[in-house]
Structure formats: structure tokens, C-alpha cells
Amino acid sequence: MTLRTGSDEATHAFQLPRLIRLTPNLYAASFMLMKMIPARYILRQAMANGLLEPATVILETTSGTFGLALAMQGVHLDRRVVLVSDPVIDERLYRRLTDLGAQVERVPAEAGTIVGGFQVARLNRLNELRAAYPSTFCPEQYSNPDNPRSYAVVAELLLECLGQVDCVVGPVGSGGSMCGTVGNLRSVLPDCQAIGVDTHGSVLFGHADAHRELRGMGMSVLPANLDHRIFDSVHWCAPVAAYQATRQLHRRHALFAGPSGGAAYLAARWWAAANPNALTVVMLPDEGYRYQDTVYDDAWLRAAGYLDSPLPAEPVAVTDPRFPQGAWTSYDWQRRSYAEVLGGHQLLSGVG
Known part of the structure; x- marks a missing residue:
């Protein structure tokens, strides 16, 4: 593509x-x-700096529209997108994300009882996925x-x-x-x-x-x-x-x-x-x-x-x-x- x-x-x-x-x-x-503004900017900066090669998987934790922006960008950049989200992610959003080709992982419901709730659980799962794939790029919207x-x-x-x-x-x-x-x-x-x-x-x-x-x-x-x-x-x-x-x-x-x-x-x-x-x-x-x-x-x-x-x-x-x-x-x-x-x-x- x-x-x-x-x-x-x-x-x-x-x-x-x-x-x-x-x-x-x-x-x-x-x-x-x-959220399309930071999604486009971050991914294009990553490409310019050689951090987003054709086989690189885009990984991020999100329960909202930043994930949608990344999934849309994944279509245009021809990159695989894997998102870690809450078990209560909006079903309409979930269907749209998956229709765009994104893989959406939902942390288990019991994760909401830990300190920091679903957001900490999502970050923990994100780190596991980063170790599992040979080449990943995480936009890290919270700290980038x-x-x-x-x-x-x-x-x-x-x-x-x-x-x-x-x-x-x-x-x-x-x-x-x-x-x-x-x-x-x-x-x-x-x-x-x-x-x-x-x-x-x-x-x-x-x-x-x-x-x-x-x-x-x-x-x-x-x-x-x-x-x-x-x-x-x-x-x-x-x-x-x-x-x-x-x-x-x-x-x-x-x-x-x-x-x-x-x-x-x-x-x-x-x-x-x-x-x-x-x-x-x-x-x-x-x-x-x-x-x-x-x-x-x-x-x-x-x-x-x-x-x-x-x-x-x-x-x-x-x-x-x-x-x-x-x-x-x-x-x-x-x-x-x-x-x-x-x-x-x-x-x-x-x-x-």
C-alpha cells in the first residue's frame, strides 16, 4: 500500500x-x-526518525478516541495497530476499531480493583505486548x-x-x-x-x-x-x-x-x-x-x-x-x- x-x-x-x-x-x-492531531503528528515524527518501519506494530493503551485516530492512521500508513483497552469500552467504538483492522485487547474486569484501576492494568499489559513483538512503536500519548x-x-x-x-x-x-x-x-x-x-x-x-x-x-x-x-x-x-x-x-x-x-x-x-x-x-x-x-x-x-x-x-x-x-x-x-x-x-x- x-x-x-x-x-x-x-x-x-x-x-x-x-x-x-x-x-x-x-x-x-x-x-x-x-485526537487525530497528536496521532498524525506522533506517527509521522516516528516515521521520519526511523521508528516506524513497515513491519513495526503500533501499540497503545486507550479507551477512547486516541485509539480511533491511531486505527484510522493504521489504514493510511499500512501498519498493524494493537490497542489495550478497558472491559467497558464503548461497543460502537469497539466495532469501529475492529472494522478498521485494529486488534483490541480488553483487560479483565477484576483489574479495576487494583491501585490505579484499569489504566495501570492497561499499561502493564502494554509492556507485556511490547516484549512479545519483535518491532513495536508506542505513541505514549500520556508522556510523549x-x-x-x-x-x-x-x-x-x-x-x-x-x-x-x-x-x-x-x-x-x-x-x-x-x-x-x-x-x-x-x-x-x-x-x-x-x-x-x-x-x-x-x-x-x-x-x-x-x-x-x-x-x-x-x-x-x-x-x-x-x-x-x-x-x-x-x-x-x-x-x-x-x-x-x-x-x-x-x-x-x-x-x-x-x-x-x-x-x-x-x-x-x-x-x-x-x-x-x-x-x-x-x-x-x-x-x-x-x-x-x-x-x-x-x-x-x-x-x-x-x-x-x-x-x-x-x-x-x-x-x-x-x-x-x-x-x-x-x-x-x-x-x-x-x-x-x-x-x-x-x-x-x-x-x-
């Missing part, structure tokens, strides 16, 4: 977002598949600096199209999209604010590791690519708030986003309204097709109790980031390191 590059390759069109004006001072950066580096193209687009950007709001997982986009923006706009959106049960900003229903945000381990000094503030959203905000985004603006984007929209809409003279951009990482039977189904929401309480009008500000307060919490992070914020507290999650 011949490698296709540039605009004749289908995945090229998945990279940059559409910029959509939601209110006079709030724009959405709406992606079809945001090419992940945040790849988002320079998003910062360039925002500067070219909008000029002044005063605040960027987005969900946080590996740290690549927010740290990369805002880090590059600040080379031109040093005062640009960054609001990271996480979920309860994620260790990224100090919570104890626990079960997380929300997909596309939060982690059970601290990724090396997460630079806490990027963030001015952090918001945590429970599923009830994220799901209702996702539906509100759809009904008000016809934007069909996943719940991580809905959670980011909730925080961004509030910040933009409180700062009418500042231009805010909210990152919407993917579309809502995987959630049609859940978030976009009123019967499912009602049965799960997610329509029993109204969407909060504003977050509850806390002085200790370890403890959530209700469905929507915020904390003034002030561009400090993890140790600077949490060094004086006993870490509930056991991470350093």
Missing part, C-alpha cells in the same frame, strides 16, 4: 476544528476527532512531548482567525490538548487564561481515584504531559451536570458534542458571561455519535436520575481541590505546580 499524505488522505480533514460563534464573546472549537507539541496548529488557527484569545476552556485527560494549545498561545498572548475541566474521581488535580462514568476526561494516574502550571483555574463536573450541559449545547446551538465537550461548555459559558469583554474559546473534542443511546436519550437520562435536579447556574468555589462540592466545583489553581497546590495536603489518591 502506498502512503497517502496531505489533502488526499481522509484523516487530514479531521484535524482542525470548526470555529463557531456561540455568543458575542464565546467561540466553540468544534472537532470531528481532536509530541502530543502537546502537535497542538501548535490549533493555536495558530485561533490566532489567525480570532486574533485576541483571552481564555481557553477544555476537558483534561492526557494534558496534550490544553497544555499544547494554551502553551503555544501564550508565546504571543501571555495573559491568556486556561480553565481545565475534570471530573470527580480523577487524580489529575487532587481528587481521590474512584470510578468515573464520564469518558474523555480524567485519569487514574498523573500523565507526564500534564503541566499544571498552565491552568488558572480548574472545574470538576459530575455526570448530571455534564450530560445536561451537553444537551443544552445541542438544543441551543445545534452542536452535537460528547459529554466532555458539554462539561467544558458549561464552564466556558459561565466564564464568558462573567467576563463580557474577554473572548473565550471552548474546546469540543469529538461528536456525540457514541452517546446517542445514553446522553442523547431522555429515557436513559430519566431512568438514571440525571433529570431529577436542574443544571447549576454556577460552580461552587472550593478552597481545597481534594474535595468536590456538588455537581459542579471550581478551584483557583493560579498556574501553580501540583506540588505547590497540594504539597501541604495529604494526597488522598496516593500519587506524587
Whole structure:
């Protein structure tokens, strides 16, 4: 198979977002598949450096859209892709991955009881597979600096199209999209604010590791690519708030986003309204097709109790980031390191 590059390759069109004006001072950066940006960049850097030969197997741990981006890239690069995922990976996503030719290994359900949960179990299995194949390349989205580096193209687009950007709001997982986009923006706009959106049960900003229903945000381990000094503030959203905000985004603006984007929209809409003279951009990482039977189904929401309480009008500000307060919490992070914020507290999650 011949490698296709540039605009004749289908995945090229998945990279940059559409910029959509939601209110006079709030724009959405709406992606079809945001994870295509680091996937394409990392794999092409690997090829340029001789790390991705024709017989090399692409290995990665993922339970979401980064795996989809790698599988799509595997088609265009003619490389075998093996993904290690959770037992609860979305079935629609699983079918799409396997139809693209990717091999998907699911760690056993009992792995969720170990320290670090499925993410640690996946990393352990990934290391076993790396030893089993003669030639592998692991993109390592959590630690590869090419992940945040790849988002320079998003910062360039925002500067070219909008000029002044005063605040960027987005969900946080590996740290690549927010740290990369805002880090590059600040080379031109040093005062640009960054609001990271996480979920309860994620260790990224100090919570104890626990079960997380929300997909596309939060982690059970601290990724090396997460630079806490990027963030001015952090918001945590429970599923009830994220799901209702996702539906509100759809009904008000016809934007069909996943719940991580809905959670980011909730925080961004509030910040933009409180700062009418500042231009805010909210990152919407993917579309809502995987959630049609859940978030976009009123019967499912009602049965799960997610329509029993109204969407909060504003977050509850806390002085200790370890403890959530209700469905929507915020904390003034002030561009400090993890140790600077949490060094004086006993870490509930056991991470350093």
C-alpha cells in the first residue's frame, strides 16, 4: 500500500476544528476527532526518525478516541495497530476499531480493583505486548512531548482567525490538548487564561481515584504531559451536570458534542458571561455519535436520575481541590505546580 499524505488522505480533514460563534464573546472549537492531531503528528515524527518501519506494530493503551485516530492512521500508513483497552469500552467504538483492522485487547474486569484501576492494568499489559513483538512503536500519548507539541496548529488557527484569545476552556485527560494549545498561545498572548475541566474521581488535580462514568476526561494516574502550571483555574463536573450541559449545547446551538465537550461548555459559558469583554474559546473534542443511546436519550437520562435536579447556574468555589462540592466545583489553581497546590495536603489518591 502506498502512503497517502496531505489533502488526499481522509484523516487530514479531521484535524482542525470548526470555529463557531456561540455568543458575542464565546467561540466553540468544534472537532470531528481532536485526537487525530497528536496521532498524525506522533506517527509521522516516528516515521521520519526511523521508528516506524513497515513491519513495526503500533501499540497503545486507550479507551477512547486516541485509539480511533491511531486505527484510522493504521489504514493510511499500512501498519498493524494493537490497542489495550478497558472491559467497558464503548461497543460502537469497539466495532469501529475492529472494522478498521485494529486488534483490541480488553483487560479483565477484576483489574479495576487494583491501585490505579484499569489504566495501570492497561499499561502493564502494554509492556507485556511490547516484549512479545519483535518491532513495536508506542505513541505514549500520556508522556510523549509530541502530543502537546502537535497542538501548535490549533493555536495558530485561533490566532489567525480570532486574533485576541483571552481564555481557553477544555476537558483534561492526557494534558496534550490544553497544555499544547494554551502553551503555544501564550508565546504571543501571555495573559491568556486556561480553565481545565475534570471530573470527580480523577487524580489529575487532587481528587481521590474512584470510578468515573464520564469518558474523555480524567485519569487514574498523573500523565507526564500534564503541566499544571498552565491552568488558572480548574472545574470538576459530575455526570448530571455534564450530560445536561451537553444537551443544552445541542438544543441551543445545534452542536452535537460528547459529554466532555458539554462539561467544558458549561464552564466556558459561565466564564464568558462573567467576563463580557474577554473572548473565550471552548474546546469540543469529538461528536456525540457514541452517546446517542445514553446522553442523547431522555429515557436513559430519566431512568438514571440525571433529570431529577436542574443544571447549576454556577460552580461552587472550593478552597481545597481534594474535595468536590456538588455537581459542579471550581478551584483557583493560579498556574501553580501540583506540588505547590497540594504539597501541604495529604494526597488522598496516593500519587506524587
